[in-house]
């Protein structure tokens with residue numbers, strides 16, 4: 001069944017056919033509890049009535065217009081999204097189709113901002129070790145992990161500097177007059193769910209202001225309510241210059257967004273950037289349904305409460321396999337003593353879908369609509385898998 005695909009993914013042996021809420025069904029009719037949300041995408045779960053209705057009624061009206069024209073749905077979505085990101089000072093948005101593409105847009109904004117003001121030679125971008133920013137050549141180059149820089153894809157885009165997360169001295173040293181921007185995830189997702197310290201981010205924000213360096217948050221995984229605030233970076237109480245979003249933004253319909261604040265809103269002009277599909281009416285209708293459902297205090301409080309329930313339950317086991325538990329809201333990393341991949345396989349056998357992040361960290365990204373009973377059931381499965389692992 002897999003032969004027609006290029007062999008790029010380490011897939012688990014299951015073929016999914018249907019979903020409802022936090023449950024998925026495979027070809028054989030077996031159901032699974034979904035603690036993955038398609039890697040932080042299906043934030044409203046599967047088959048959410050508001051999302052299905054929005055997508056199907058938009059599909060019956062207008063699926064796509066090129067960006068030579070405005071569509072009413074795309075305009076309303078963009079307006080609502082900018083309003084949802086006001087806490088970080090966002091004023092304008094460019095719509096793309098994916099997280100990597102959103103980060104490409106952010107990098108272009110940073111380069112043009114700096115080039116226009118200071119001329120050539122100040123184009124470098126500081127990112128953090130352990131970061132993940134995407135799979136295009138430039139976003140791979142921005143990613144602060146050696147394993148994403150094999151020789152097979154060289155040469156990479158030049159101009160990225162990597163510093164340790166939460167190391168202010170290293171950051172201060174890196175901002176040496178050749179740097180246009182700092183790009184960082186508020187919580188590093190792919191490398192193991194590593195939140196940044198608030199005091200560190202606030203100090204970096206001050207340094208960036210002093211040195212006219214842009215502060216850009218990659219919220220592709222952490223944004224759109226995942227951590228219990230609409231943006232994870234709201235917690236830092238700083239103003240950002242650029243924020244990127246994707247994944248959960250349209251609940252499974254591909255869309256990405258680059259948001260810009262007061263210093264950056266006017267940087268890109270006509271002809272500087274573009275995307276054929278970016279933010280088309282179908283994606284915008286889906287995005288509006290997500291915003292309507294997620295961007296309200298009750299839903300965000302529920303995400304925080306459910307996240308606490310997960311973390312408190314796992315802590316209460318005092319399990320010899322479980323080490324540090326990190327994260328916020330429903331973006332949770334659990335360090336375990338064993339390799340994560342066999343745990344994913346064993347959990348799948350027992351009808352629970354899990355993710356890993358790094359070699360020995362389980363990553364839990366359940367949909368926001370998951371019930372308490374489903375959380376307890378899924379964690380019960382996880383505990384039984386951990387109970388059966390050989391002692392380390």
Ligand SMILES: Cc1ncc(COP(=O)(O)O)c(C=O)c1O
Nearest residue numbers: 098099100132133134189220221
């Ligand atoms: C923080 C972060 N940035 C960017 C990306 C790339 O997003 P996409 O796969 O939509 O290109 C990801 C994907 O995992 C991510 O987690």
